[in-house]
Amino acid sequence: xxxxxxxxxxxxxxxxxxxxxxxxxxxxxxxxxxxxxxxxxxxxxxxxxxxxxxxxxxxxxxxxxxxxx
Amino acid sequence: xxxxxxxxxxxxxxxxxxxxxxxxxxxxxxxxxxxxxxxxxxxxxxxxxxxxxxxxxxxxxxxxxxxxxxxxxxxxxxxxxxxxxxxxxxxxxxxxxxxxxxxxxxxxxxxxxxxxxxxxxxxxxxxxxxxxxxxxxxxxxxxxxxxxxxxxxxxxxxxxxxxxxxxxxxxxxxxxxxxxxxxxxxxxxxxxxxxxxxxxxxxxxxxxxxxxxxxxxxxxxxxxxxxxxxxxxxxxxxxxxxxxxxxxxxxxxxxxxxxxxxxxxxxxxxxxxxxxxxxxxxxxxxxxxxxxxxxxxxxxxxxxxxxxxxxxxxxxxxxxxxxxxxxxxxxxxxxxxxxxx
Numbered sequence: 001x002x003x004x005x006x007x008x009x010x011x012x013x014x015x016x017x018x019x020x021x022x023x024x025x026x027x028x029x030x031x032x033x034x035x036x037x038x039x040x041x042x043x044x045x046x047x048x049x050x051x052x053x054x055x056x057x058x059x060x061x062x063x064x065x066x067x068x069x
Numbered sequence: 070x071x072x073x074x075x076x077x078x079x080x081x082x083x084x085x086x087x088x089x090x091x092x093x094x095x096x097x098x099x100x101x102x103x104x105x106x107x108x109x110x111x112x113x114x115x116x117x118x119x120x121x122x123x124x125x126x127x128x129x130x131x132x133x134x135x136x137x138x139x140x141x142x143x144x145x146x147x148x149x150x151x152x153x154x155x156x157x158x159x160x161x162x163x164x165x166x167x168x169x170x171x172x173x174x175x176x177x178x179x180x181x182x183x184x185x186x187x188x189x190x191x192x193x194x195x196x197x198x199x200x201x202x203x204x205x206x207x208x209x210x211x212x213x214x215x216x217x218x219x220x221x222x223x224x225x226x227x228x229x230x231x232x233x234x235x236x237x238x239x240x241x242x243x244x245x246x247x248x249x250x251x252x253x254x255x256x257x258x259x260x261x262x263x264x265x266x267x268x269x270x271x272x273x274x275x276x277x278x279x280x281x282x283x284x285x286x287x288x289x290x291x292x293x294x295x296x297x298x299x300x301x302x303x304x305x306x307x308x309x310x311x312x313x314x315x316x317x318x319x320x321x322x323x324x325x326x327x328x329x330x331x332x333x334x335x336x337x338x339x340x341x342x343x344x345x346x347x348x349x350x351x352x353x354x355x356x357x358x359x360x361x362x363x364x365x366x367x368x369x370x371x372x373x374x375x376x377x378x379x380x381x382x383x384x385x386x387x388x389x390x391x392x393x394x395x396x397x398x399x400x401x402x403x404x405x406x407x408x409x410x
Contacts (some may be wrong), residue, residue, distance in 0.1 A: 007252050007324050010174055010239040015231045015368075016182040021174050022243050023134070026126070030119065030134050032191050 091223035109278040129244045136168055163254040165216070166353060168262075170242035172196075173223045180368040193367045196355045218347045222279025223263060224371040225352050226343050226381070233382040235273070236267040252325035260320070262340075265329050272329060272336045272397075274386050275319075302346035305377050307384030310340040310395045317395050330397055337394035343381060351377060 012018050023031075119131050155162070171244040178184060179192035216403040227237050240252035248254050266273040283292040284301040292300045317338060320326050328334075344354065355370040357363065373381070388394065 007328075008172075009241055009252065009325050009328060012177065012231065012237045012239070015177070015180065015228060018174070018178045018181040020176055021171065022170075022241065026123070026132060027134050027187065028191075030123070030270070031137060031195075066117040 072227075120270065124279075133244050136164060137171060159254060159258055160248045162258045163248045163251055166257045166263075167242040167244070167253045169216070169220050169223060169252065170239050170257075172220045173227065174239055174242070176220075176224050176370060177227060178368065180364065180370070184364075186363075189367065190363055193355060193357055193363045196367070196370065197357050200354055218279050218281070218352075220353075221352050221371040222345055222347055223277045224372045225279070225345055226275065226277035227264065227371050229378040229381040230264075230266045230273075230275075230385075232378055233268070233385060235268045238265040238267070238325070238329060240264075250324070252323075255323045256325045260323065261342075262326070265326065266385075267329065267336075268385065268389075270333070270336050271331055271385075271394065272338045273385060273388065274338065274340045276327070276340075276342040278314075278342060278344045279352065280344060281347050301348050301350075302344075303351065304346070305373075305384065306342075306344040307381065307382040308342045308344070308390070309388050311392060312393055312395065315340055315395075316407075317397065333397065335396075335398050337389070337396055339388045339394040341388060343384070345373060345377065 008022065010019060010022070021028075101343055116131060116135055118128075119135070120128065128140065176193050176196060179189045199213070202208045203217040208214055227239075230237050240256050242251075242253050245251045260274075261276045262274045263277045264275050266275055280302050281299075283302050284290065285292055294300055320330070320338075330338075351373060352371055353369060355366055357366050359366070
């Protein structure tokens with residue numbers, strides 16, 4: 001369980017002086033790991049417009065929420 | 070068609086492609102899946118893998134990292150489900166806004182002078198990938214484009230405020246024990262304050278918004294021209310909340326706001342909505358293919374042109390002169406008097 005801690009608002013005093021994000025080095029590594037995977041799965045020439053999503057609610061048989069697309 | 074495609078719906082398959090091991094999804098029985106959000110199933114699986122790999126990291130931090138990538142995929146399904154209570158809606162809005170603030174901060178830091186080049190490259194590529202997915206048909210259906218435009222609008226407003234000499238303060242967007250403890254919930258979700266800008270003796274509590282088209286002020290419907298075509302927004306709107314519409318005591322104790330008030334006890338406080346255009350012409354996307362250094366690409370990402378930036382600067386100046394702001398020192402006395410009465 002996460003302990004109570006003091007909040008740390010992000011103070012930005014200029015565009016060239018933006019403090020580091022509120023994540024540690026290892027969390028950044030995980031983000032990099034996932035980002036590389038995404039890069040691998042969607043190479044530059046992949047055509048995302050061919051991807052046709054399916055509503056999760058539609059799959060669950062909830063007819064009230066099938067209006068998107 | 071492979072086994073994965075046969076056993077899960079098309080949309081699920083596609084999002085599973087974003088994950089390191091989509092096949093592992095199939096180990097979760099259909100009847101254990103959350104009918105309100107099948108996307109959660111795949112995230113759950115990845116979550117388990119990360120917990121195994123990073124045993125000493127708290128579950129909250131793993132959730133935080135996962136939300137950065139996959140949270141936006143969930144928001145549409147959530148918003149469409151009417152069964153959620155007000156507090157559940159606040160919780161999901163807090164998640165969404167926290168990711169928005171994290172992405173804003175990441176993009177701003179990546180354009181900063183002394184940034185680690187590896188971090189800069191990772192974030193630039195990540196933004197490019199988000200953009201690619203968000204602007205595809207798939208991304209538009211999942212409303213990822215709307216989410217990304219919200220992030221870009223915040224970045225655009227922050228860059229304009231910084232160029233006007235403001236100090237800008239974003240809320241602490243890290244997960245808290247309870248979502249209600251989060252400054253993002255208290256400031257943004259509950260009070261419509263995305264960020265705080267401080268300039269001299271003035272504090273601006275800013276709601277940063279972006280819209281592609283002009284809207285009718287009352288109905289919020291898209292305005293159209295004589296031929297029925299939507300009118301593309303090309304100007305900045307700054308709306309200052311009237312004195313009688315808000316008060317300072319209600320902001321006392323709000324995490325993120327209180328600290329700034331304490332540091333500027335005599336300041337005048339203004340509450341503004343800054344609305345900017347989000348079409349590519351005015352809010353540029355990231356482009357890593359034009360041969361420029363990555364740093365330059367990320368610095369020009371979501372940067373408003375000088376004309377719109379000046380409009381924001383002039384808008385702040387108008388607010389300072391409008392006498393619409395509330396004096397913190399006066400409010401202190403009022404609050405004390407009210408308490409003693």
